[in-house]
Amino acid sequence: MSVFLDSELTEAERTEAAKFRIIPMPLERTVSYGAGTAGGPAAIIEASNELERITVGKEPCKFGVFTEAPVDVSGSLPVIMERLAARTMAAVEAGAIPVTLGGEHSLTYGAVDGVQRALGRKVGILQIDAHADLRVAYQGEKHSHASVMNLLTEEGTRLAQFGIRALCQQEEDLRAARNVFHVDAEELVVGGLMAVDLPEDFPQDVYVSFDVDGLDPSIMPATGTPVPGGLGYYQALRLVEHALKGRRCVGLDVVELAPDGNAAWDFTAAQVVYRLMAACV
Numbered sequence: 001m002s003v004f005l006d007s008e009l010t011e012a013e014r015t016e017a018a019k020f021r022i023i024p025m026p027l028e029r030t031v032s033y034g035a036g037t038a039g040g041p042a043a044i045i046e047a048s049n050e051l052e053r054i055t056v057g058k059e060p061c062k063f064g065v066f067t068e069a070p071v072d073v074s075g076s077l078p079v080i081m082e083r084l085a086a087r088t089m090a091a092v093e094a095g096a097i098p099v100t101l102g103g104e105h106s107l108t109y110g111a112v113d114g115v116q117r118a119l120g121r122k123v124g125i126l127q128i129d130a131h132a133d134l135r136v137a138y139q140g141e142k143h144s145h146a147s148v149m150n151l152l153t154e155e156g157t158r159l160a161q162f163g164i165r166a167l168c169q170q171e172e173d174l175r176a177a178r179n180v181f182h183v184d185a186e187e188l189v190v191g192g193l194m195a196v197d198l199p200e201d202f203p204q205d206v207y208v209s210f211d212v213d214g215l216d217p218s219i220m221p222a223t224g225t226p227v228p229g230g231l232g233y234y235q236a237l238r239l240v241e242h243a244l245k246g247r248r249c250v251g252l253d254v255v256e257l258a259p260d261g262n263a264a265w266d267f268t269a270a271q272v273v274y275r276l277m278a279a280c281v
Contacts, residue, residue: 002042002099003067005274007049009147011083013281016065020099020277021091025084025113025253027073027103037224041070043259046195047266050157050275060277066096073103081110087139088114088251089253097280099273102255104224105133108148112157115207115251123147123250124158124203126243127189128236130185132164134171137250153178160198162239163188163214163231185229194235195242207278208240208252222265229277241279 003014004022013110024041045067053059071084084100088111089099100111108125116122127133133149153159153174158181167183175182183196214231231239254276258268 004045004048005051005061005065008051008053008060009065013061013064014066015064016066018066020060020063020065021096021097022065022067023084023087023091023098023100024068024070025073025100025103025107026070027080027107029073029077029104033163035224036222036260037102037104037256039259040103040255040257040269043257043266044101044102044254044270047263047270048274050267051270055271055275055278058278058281060274060281063281067256077106081107081113084110085114085117089118092118092250097249097277098251099277100251100253101273102253105129105209105211106148106253107120108253108254110153111251111253112152116157119205119250121205122157122200122203123205123207124160125152125207125209125239126198127159127161127209127211128163128231128240129161129209129211130163130166130213130230131211131225132161132167132171133177134174134180135168136170150174153180158203160202160243162196163236165229166225166227178278185231188231188239189229194238196239198243198247204247205250206244206247207250208244210236210240210252210254210272210276211214211256212254212272213256215268217243220265222258222260222262224258234269237275237279240276244279252276252280
């Protein structure tokens, strides 16, 4: 089995008692433009072997990193979501932080569902993305990658979005109706913003969902629906790091990598994963 950061971990750091549980989720079911997300988790894990232990002065791997077997993505989407929910729930109940590697963005529903079940309360989702993902049953599928945040906010989960630059009127309306906090890409990029405060009443428990298409295509073209005008690498990470100050990261995912043969993009995604893990400790 492939192991995240395999080249750097000591035996003591790779046990099931680890602080971080890597959950590969090679899901590719509702992609609507470019394909390839099924290969995302394996590409991230392979590239992770080229990472260094230290990032922003921290060593997340010192807290332990255990890589689980990939989630079975056969069968119906509700069944698949339940499989992932069981994994993230078990991780949180064991005192760990689940780190789901995608795979398409629809997986966030199952991941968040499991975290919330384990905690017994709603969390707040911090979303980095080019798209709002608030469409209702996109192309007839309610578990679409384009509908995942609609499902979660419909069930009462709070949402904050950074980097959005492609959305429809339905999504604009739902943002207003469901009190979705957002600062979109143009304001962030043109203004050079690196820090945005979340609302004071935003939950203390935060789940980070990082769609790699939130980054500008000049630094992350290997994704199904690249949109120009995206966030810079450091900008996206610092926005997350600032938002987590005074709050607790209870889970995260990095999704929508569609490997195209250029290892640079796989390495970028792997580095994003590790840097987000650093923000959780």
